[in-house]
Amino acid sequence: xxxxxxxGGGSVQAGGSLRLSCAxxxxxxxxxxxxxxxxxxxxxxxxxxxxxxGRRYYSDSVKGRFTISEDxxxxxxxxxxxxxxxxxxxxxxxxxxxxxxxxxAIPWRPSDFPYWGQGTQVTVSS
Numbered sequence: 001x002x003x004x005x006x007x008g009g010g011s012v013q014a015g016g017s018l019r020l021s022c023a024x025x026x027x028x029x030x031x032x033x034x035x036x037x038x039x040x041x042x043x044x045x046x047x048x049x050x051x052x053x054g055r056r057y058y059s060d061s062v063k064g065r066f067t068i069s070e071d072x073x074x075x076x077x078x079x080x081x082x083x084x085x086x087x088x089x090x091x092x093x094x095x096x097x098x099x100x101x102x103x104x105a106i107p108w109r110p111s112d113f114p115y116w117g118q119g120t121q122v123t124v125s126s
Contacts, residue, residue, distance in 0.1 A: 009120030
């Protein structure tokens with residue numbers, strides 16, 4: 001079974017930076033990414049990539065500010081976030097699908113990913 005455990009969330013002022021991590025019990029290539037959900041808003045995809053050097057996709061709201069990356073040696077997915085804005089405040093979830101083809105389905109819906117972490121909270125104050 002796939003296990004995903006997020007960490008790295010916290011509180012930061014606008015303009016600050018955070019780096020989220022997702023420890024994954026996945027030893028093969030997979031379609032993985034990050035979703036987020038703010039109060040009163042729908043859950044939305046943030047960044048998606050196929051592990052092993054696949055193309056990286058970003059939602060328009062975070063493009064140029066967020067970077068998805070992987071540490072293959074430690075089976076860890078990261079989401080680097082810079083120039084954070086109050087509207088980035090949300091619960092961030094690491095997601096995965098063992099079918100690489102899922103990464104060719106932009107835009108993504110939550111139901112596209114069968115495996116989810118428990119989430120890590122990001123709060124950006126102005």
